[in-house]
Amino acid sequence: MDQRVAVLGAGSWGTVLATVLAENGCDVTLWARRTEVADEINHSHTNHKYLPGVMLPEAITASTSISDTVTGKDMILFVVPSHSMRTIAGEAAPWVKKDALVVHASKGFEVGTWKRMSEVLKEELPPEQGVRIAVLSGPSHAEEVIQKCPTTVVVASVCQETAERVQAIFINSYFRVYTNPDIIGVEVGGALKNIIALASGLADGLGFGDNSKAALITRGLAEIARLGSAMGAKPITFVGLAGVGDLVVTCTSRHSRNWRAGHMISQGKKLEQVLEEMGMVVEGVKTTQAAHALSANYQVEMPLAEQLYAVLFTGKDPAQAVKDLMTRGRTGELEEIIQGW
């Protein structure tokens, strides 16, 4: 494969996806915002902050110049935190080749506008790029993909040809990529599962058991599907890799930064302290704000997200939040979702 690929974002996930692409024979340039990270990747072939103990393929070249990274590339992969997507996309836009594929692998909404990442990309890039935008999502901890643990993900686009071209570039024997036509569902599922992962870390830290974990995953999926459907997603997407798949992996794994953040909060740490100690992106925090706003906009009930919002942003005691969830008014399990089918 002779694809020239730009990967924007040299954190855990960007570096691992760059590795997958380099192993697939792509010519990969990885943009890092700090010179010391780019130098380390170019000279030592490591990225010790984000992937300690891992040797990267020598074929990956790192750069701190967005224009050099993007110019002439066949595919541009954005893997920056969602809060920086618009800025980075805007800086990249003048250099994106007219027929380039544009993919993102970030899981969140834009703060304030609460737009999905593909909407942000569409607004920042020339209009003709629209059909070539795709999202890569699904249950995929960077720490396991780099060890070549068999992993399955999904690529979604409004254009099937785009999804299939991206699938062909990423797929290999340990990284199996499925296509999905529902870009809204794939983005919403990938973003909202981080809220439930944070809540799972909290629940584990409070000493609750497997029943509680199953409750969080299942009822979390119900509220993700409720909001997602109201936003235009196909409900069936949420029983796929970007829905239940990603929920399971993030709610049950200590690799998850969102799970770890929730666990730290359960031990009495303040949110600011948790984020500082983590030193890596915890998308679920801003996504909880997004869910708070979106559930009001779309008039959709999201009791788990609401209680997490109260714990994170109004100082509510997590034990009281659990009590309020368990004693709230009686509801049906599936009726509201089925109504939308």
Ligand SMILES: NC(=O)C1=CN([C@@H]2O[C@H](COP(=O)(O)OP(=O)(O)OC[C@H]3O[C@@H](n4cnc5c(N)ncnc54)[C@H](OP(=O)(O)O)[C@@H]3O)[C@@H](O)[C@H]2O)C=CC1
């Ligand atoms: N890690 C994983 O397993 C997976 C992550 N994702 C998603 O990928 C996205 C990136 O996450 P991940 O790589 O894990 O994050 P990390 O915390 O590992 O790395 C964050 C990266 O983003 C850079 N960065 C931070 N702030 C800005 C900014 N304002 N502008 C530009 N760059 C910035 C950091 O640069 P610096 O080092 O200079 O601070 C670093 O390169 C997230 O949306 C996440 O949800 C999706 C699937 C799996």
Ligand SMILES: O=C(CO)COP(=O)(O)O
């Ligand atoms: O999205 C992920 C795995 O699919 C990674 O989750 P965290 O950001 O919680 O580590």
